[in-house]
Structures are given as C-alpha cells and as structure tokens.
Amino acid sequence: MKPDPLVLSWRGLQVRVRHDDPRLTPYSPGVSRLRSAIELASDVDGLRLVLATTLGDRYHVKVRDDGAVVGLWRR
Numbered sequence: 001m002k003p004d005p006l007v008l009s010w011r012g013l014q015v016r017v018r019h020d021d022p023r024l025t026p027y028s029p030g031v032s033r034l035r036s037a038i039e040l041a042s043d044v045d046g047l048r049l050v051l052a053t054t055l056g057d058r059y060h061v062k063v064r065d066d067g068a069v070v071g072l073w074r075r
Contacts, residue, residue, distance in 0.1 A: 019071070
C-alpha cells in the first residue's frame with residue numbers, strides 16, 4: 001500500500017509530494033525538513049538543488065519540470 005501524497009505550498013502552487021516512506025506524515029520531522037527546504041527555493045532548478053542537498057542522503061529526488069510534483073523514494 002502506497003502512502004498518500006503530501007501537499008505543500010510553494011510560491012503560490014500546491015506541490016504534491018509523492019513518496020514511498022510510510023513515516024512521512026503531514027506532521028513528521030521529515031516533512032518539517034521538506035517544508036523548510038522548499039521555502040528556500042526560488043525556481044524549479046533551485047527546488048531540485050535544495051531538495052537533493054537537503055534530502056539526498058535519504059531519498060532519491062525527482063521534480064517535475066513545472067515544480068508541481070516532487071517524488072521522493074527511499075535509498
């Protein structure tokens with residue numbers, strides 16, 4: 001069973017975070033790190049960079065070209 005995607009706000013967009021980690025819930029510490037990282041990005045390339053830098057040790061990160069969908073898969 002796949003966990004439900006998370007929905008976070010970024011630059012006026014609703015970003016869907018699809019993941020395979022059952023520990024990522026809306027109020028978990030991992031999502032707090034994710035929110036903080038997303039707030040630092042000013043464009044999609046920056047979003048890719050900050051997520052890879054912040055979460056790359058635990059997750060393989062993919063960001064859709066428009067930034068509306070982020071994928072996180074456990075390493």
